Amino acid sequence: MQKLELKYGCNPNQKPSRVFVEKGDLPFTVLNGRPGYINLLDAMNSWQLVKELKKATGLPAAASFKHVSPAGAAVAVPLSDLLQKTYFVEGIDLSPIATAYIRARGADRMSSYGDFVALSDECDSQTASFLAREVSDGIIAPSYSKEALEILKSKRKGTYVVLQMDENFVPAPIEKKDVFGITFEQQRNNIEITDACLRDIPTAAKDLSPEAKRDLLIALITLKYTQSNSVCYAKDGQAIGIGAGQQSRVHCTRLAGNKADVWHLRQHxxxxxxxxxxxxxxxxxxxxxxxxxxxxxxxxxxxxxxxxxxxxxxxxLSREEKKEYIKTISGVSLGSDAFFPFGDNVERAHKSGVSYIAQSGGSIRDDNVIEAADKYGITMAFTHIRLFHH
Structure with a gap:
């Protein structure tokens, strides 16, 4: 058994604390710093997210995690001139992985403050240089260039956590965790999110452009590693609003929609x-x-x-100006980790420019939800996949 002793658990009073594997070696190597319990929860969840985004889209991916849910996730779609200005990277020739990171960090910069970063591809010096300027707790990636590692090791007075992940690691099919002295066991959620889950379209509008499919996949894969209930808005190759851990579905939709609106208004x-x-x-x-x-x-x-x-x-920036600006938005994709029980979710999504929805379907009020989507010409796919994550 290989183990790693940690400073403490979720809180300073929770000692002792460690992570371990019963067979073989830990799938990551600590290259710098001393990771904490929550750091490693973020690292393991975010690594799975970016790995699946890369597989689903074929593009380098990045994620920004806070408290075991993503604040942002993105793939390497080139930035428009407007987004370059919004993300303060005007005129810079960005590498693909740096592009993905800047998008992920730019989804919800307030929530990303003090995040844990995951990259699907090698961290290059450009990405490390951008990361060096941010308030962040650590990073996990499959490899680092020599220059990138030197930059990251100097961050936070040399204490910045840098983890190298074995990208060939395959976990056991059964996972366990203890809660209040009771061991819970289940099969890992190893379902793959692909275009195939977007084929059942019950709405009158059937159009799903390649970009819409990409963004719906990004939203759904992001939700797979977001504390439920959760809804994710996505556009242009990245998440733009994530509503995690809400007890009510419509509250997820409102929270994520408000974040998506802020993302758009930052471009005003x-x-x-x-x-x-x-x-x-x-x-x-x-x-x-x-x-x-x-x-x-x-x-x-x-x-x-x-x-x-x-x-x-x-x-x-007046309230009326903000409303009028948001009214011009369209082409946003929305994923939900379970079915919409009422049409009110669609009504709220429409206010944030949603044109495409992917949700599991299966509500006794599916007809009401479909009717709401048809009212606004929204294309909605039933994925028949629930993505609860706890």
Whole structure:
């Protein structure tokens, strides 16, 4: 048995703590830092996610994980000029894996603060350089270039966690965990998410472009490793809003939809022209953008705190302007880890520009859900696959 002693478990009072395998070697090597219990939960889940994204799409993939759910996930689709500006990488010739990472981190920058990163392909020096500027706890990848490893080892005063994963590792088909002295056992969820699960389309609209299929697969694979209940909005090769761990399906749809709206609003001309001072740090800038987009902006203007961030007082982005901007959005894909029990989920999804939906189907109100999709010309596929993850 190979084991790795950890500092503590989920919380400092939970000692002792370790990870181990009963046979053979651990499938990862610690190249730097000292991983914690939650770090390794994030690492093992995020690695599976990016590996499956790469297999399903043929593109390098990246994920940003926080507390055992993805904050973002993406594949290496080239960035438009608008997204380059939104992600602050204008004019930079990006490698495929760096593109995937920047997209994954850019999905929900607030939630990605202090994340654990997973890459499907070798971490190159460019990706490591971008990562070095972010607040992050660690990374897992199949390999690292010499330059990338040197950059990452210098992060967080040399304590940044760097894990190298054995990409040929195949886990046992049965997994176990103990809860309150009771051992739970089940077969691993090794179902593959492919185009085949998008063939049953009960709606009047049947069109699924290659891009829509790609984005629906990204959403569904992301959900496979998101704490349930969960819904994921995706567009342009990446997740743009993930609603994890909600007890109500429509609350997932609202939460993820609100995040997707913020992702779109970050591309609004007023946001892109915010007059930040040169010395404003990246996390402070991200926080300020979220406040600017939110209804809290007026409260900030009533104080002098905005003067610490901007060279001049920004022109407000009104609630009406935000509504009108979101109304122009279309072509968004949405995946759900289980069936929609009511048409209200479709109604909320439509407000965030959703044109394509993939959900398991099987509700006694499927007819109501289909009717809601037909009302807006949404193409909806029944996957007949439930993707609960706990």
């Amino acid at each position: 001309p007023k946001v892109l022209s915010l007059p930040f001072k040169d010395d404003v740090r990246r996390p402070d800038r991200d926080n300020a953008i979220d406040v600017y987009i939110s209804d809290e902006w007026e409260d900030l203007l009533e104080t002098d705190n905005w003067k610490q961030l901007f060279t001049r007082k920004p022109e407000p």
